[in-house]
Amino acid sequence: MKMHFGRLTIPMFWLAIVVLASGQPASAQQSGARGLAPEFTHQAKDEWINSGPLSLKSLRGAVVLIDFWTFDCWNCYRSFPWLNEVDERFAARGLRIIGVHSPEFRHEREPQRVAAKVHEFKLGHPVMIDNDFSYWKAIGNRYWPAFYLVDKRGLLRYRFAGETHTGDRRALEIEKRIGELIDE
Numbered sequence: 579m580k581m582h583f584g585r586l587t588i589p590m591f592w593l594a595i596v597v598l599a600s601g602q603p604a605s606a607q608q609s610g611a612r613g614l615a616p617e618f619t620h621q622a623k624d625e626w627i628n629s630g631p632l633s634l635k636s637l638r639g640a641v642v643l644i645d646f647w648t649f650d651c652w653n654c655y656r657s658f659p660w661l662n663e664v665d666e667r668f669a670a671r672g673l674r675i676i677g678v679h680s681p682e683f684r685h686e687r688e689p690q691r692v693a694a695k696v697h698e699f700k701l702g703h704p705v706m707i708d709n710d711f712s713y714w715k716a717i718g719n720r721y722w723p724a725f726y727l728v729d730k731r732g733l734l735r736y737r738f739a740g741e742t743h744t745g746d747r748r749a750l751e752i753e754k755r756i757g758e759l760i761d762e
Contacts, residue, residue: 645677
């Protein structure tokens with residue numbers, strides 16, 4: 579996970595460390611209210627990899643796992659084996675994974691480089707290129723990697739942040755929540 583100290587005050591930094599170190603997910607809405615997940619902000623064909631442009635509305639009826647990443651983030655690409663396993667295990671039950679590539683560095687803004695990394699990391703799910711951070715801002719994201727779960731009705735239900743590996747606490751929690759949302 580990349581964190582920029584210039585954007586965080588020291589107390590906010592330590593709060594983020596404590597939350598992430600606990601391995602506990604934060605509810606998408608602290609009040610318990612469930613709002614619609616923001617619609618994808620990019621609809622041009624060249625802003626999507628492995629798919630034409632998608633909308634969350636078109637994905638209603640499926641549970642959606644949104645993965646925020648950037649290709650020079652080692653925490654992101656070290657999470658991809660787990661993410662690919664989750665895709666294989668839950669796709670037939672109604673899970674759709676959508677990657678959102680929000681670049682940190684200038685060279686990460688080049689769509690052909692993003693496409694090469696999608697191929698290199700064997701990501702078969704759709705990936706939206708979010709070079710202007712419009713979706714990052716719409717959902718209120720702050721971390722790479724970050725995972726958001728959207729239920730079958732399009733409601734944002736859970737968010738998780740940090741590198742995730744098969745069998746770790748975060749992975750088990752996310753997979754448990756996926757199963758619950760699929761069974762609803």
